[in-house]
Amino acid sequence: xxxxxxxxxxxxxxxxxxxxxxxxxxxxxxxxxxxxxxxxxxxxxxxxxxxxxxxxxxxxxxxxxxxxxxxxxxxxxxxxxxxxxxxxxxxxxxxxxxxxxxxxxxxxxxxxxxxxxxxxxxxxxxxxxxxxxxxxxxxxxxxxxxxxxxxxxxxxxxxxxxxxxxxxxxxxxxxxxxxxxxxxxxxxxxxxxxxxxxxxxxxxxxxxxxxxxxxxxxxxxxxxxxxxxx
Numbered sequence: 100x101x102x103x104x105x106x107x108x109x110x111x112x113x114x115x116x117x118x119x120x121x122x123x124x125x126x127x128x129x130x131x132x133x134x135x136x137x138x139x140x141x142x143x144x145x146x147x148x149x150x151x152x153x154x155x156x157x158x159x160x161x162x163x164x165x166x167x168x169x170x171x172x173x174x175x176x177x178x179x180x181x182x183x184x185x186x187x188x189x190x191x192x193x194x195x196x197x198x199x200x201x202x203x204x205x206x207x208x209x210x211x212x213x214x215x216x217x218x219x220x221x222x223x224x225x226x227x228x229x230x231x232x233x234x235x236x237x238x239x240x241x242x243x244x245x246x247x248x249x250x251x252x253x254x255x256x257x258x259x260x261x262x263x264x265x266x267x268x269x270x271x272x273x274x275x276x277x278x279x280x281x282x283x284x285x286x287x288x289x290x291x292x293x294x295x296x297x298x299x300x301x302x303x304x305x306x307x308x309x310x311x312x313x314x315x316x317x318x319x320x321x322x323x324x325x326x327x328x329x
Contacts, residue, residue: 144305148298150175158308162297164315169322172315179295183286186279186296193218193276195312196285197293197319201269210288215277221314225268226261229316234273272314292319 144155150171154161166172186192201223202210211217217234224230248266255261277285286294297312 146301148301150178151298153298153301155305155307158306160297160302160305160307160310162295162310162312164295164313164318166315166318166322169326172318172322175315176293179293180286182296182299183279183282183294186299188280189278191276191278192282192296192299193274193310193312194282194294194296195272195274195314196282196291197272197295197314197316198270199290199292199319201271202290203269206290207270207273210285210290211273211275211277212281212284214281215275215285217273217275219274220270221272221316222267223269223271223316225265226263229271230266271316274312292323 144153146153146155147165150164150166152163152165154163164175166175183194196211207220219231219233221229221231244266248264251266252264255264282294282296285291293315295312295314297310302310
């Protein structure tokens, strides 16, 4: 099971909320889905599509990848590419971009460019852990993040014997709003693994007002990166 750092109790100081930090195991048991931007309830619709689970409630739509092998992961990436290419020229959509490696803030901004609105970014901690924060936020200069990093460094050393800790090793994904052409450009980058605009046909059928798409860095790390290092 992956280890996830959720800013949780520090949210009042640091961020508005942490969103969609779901454990992979919960996807197969909807009764155990933890609270997300769309809190789980009996009134929530749960759609199990190929390679993904979709949560629908009151005009909101959460897309969570669900794959069990490298082959399924690569098939999902191809499906997402086809979905992106099928958009109308100039169409502006929500999308989640998963990177191939943790990017520095400067690399992330240079890659996305000026015509892409960044909604949230997810980061990888060192030596382990994943967190998410809304954007914009001056993460490099943030005193609050520095204090949080030091607090976690002390706690991890005392409780787990971890001697070296960095809260933000790099950014592994970004939730954005952008026109089709910008997303197609971004997908061509050597640092981008996937651009996911979600199942647009399902969203239109349910008259969705807001779409939240989860990245699949965890699957990429498990089936691609770790496999290379074996």
